[in-house]
Amino acid sequence: MNKTHAKYERTLVIIKPDGIQRSLIGEVIKRYERTGLKLVGIKMVVPTQEMVEAHYTLDPEWKKKTGEKNLQAYRDKGLTPPHDDPIKQSDMILMKLKKYFASGPVIAMVWQGAHAVSIVRKITGGTEPMLSDVGTIRGDYVIDSYKVADDDVRAIRNIVHASGTIAEAKLEIDYWFKKEELVDYRLLVDAMLYDTDIDDILE
Template sequence: MEKTLVIIKPGAIQRGLVGEVIRRFEQKGLQLCGLKMLQLTDEILEEHYAHIVDKPFFPRVKAAMKATPVIVCCLKGMDAVHVVHRLAGATNGREAAMGTMRGDYSMSVQWNIIHTSDSIKTADLELARFFKEGEIFEYKQSYLEYIYSEDEII
């Protein structure tokens, strides 16, 4: 089973959507393995967004991500990276399909509710960035056999 990172961004926190975001992932059948609130720093944002740190809009992204604390989550499931990324929807909320989180709750690129890892490699790096050893938990999900077929459970 894969693990992936979700960051519930300041816009979702300000709008009281934290429970809704987590509920939608859990209703899909993903297992919550790690959860914590933290205030992002310049250093962690520059590392996390290294691919856009030199772009003229990066200061705006950094300010938005520091507007409130964020909530970081580790989710686990079959093809979790792909499933979570699809549930999030397109980055631009105006273009995201209805039924996705961004399609239902976002009208913006910047204030787009959540960040999700886009690959298994990225998920591994991001989980290590935001969670220390001992902060991601393994436990038996008692209803697993009602989410996956017997041959899918690993």
């Protein structure tokens, strides 16, 4: 089995507490599944705040990058950031994320297929639902925005977490899943998606 083939790319998706509470589990799974991506791992977890912090800080640069991005977003909108320290800003973001993520059960999933990371990101939509395209999960099912979330002093509610890069996906999958919890199997549709020659269709 040639595991270097693009069809073996994997990514992590987490349906967040708001997605669970709004009964969108089936809809979220359907959106990814109908592209041809394969679900190879799934479980429901009630994360602790410590688990959430560990998840977001798997990348040691996460705090710096997230803080800088968030501060720049304030400036791009003509707003004055609370301060100029990206680490302090990311600590505030993380505090809100921990409270949000640990508020109830989540569903962690691993999806596999060619370009899995980018396909899932495209289907999921942008981080801010108000600006997400119609047709994406966040664009179709969420009305939240950074402004409303900031006014309410909480994390933005956007239904789903999706890995941002292949490297990030590997770190996150290894954190949320044991090797034996991921299943290698073949779907009949795999032949239509990936086989070089499509045989035995006509009788």
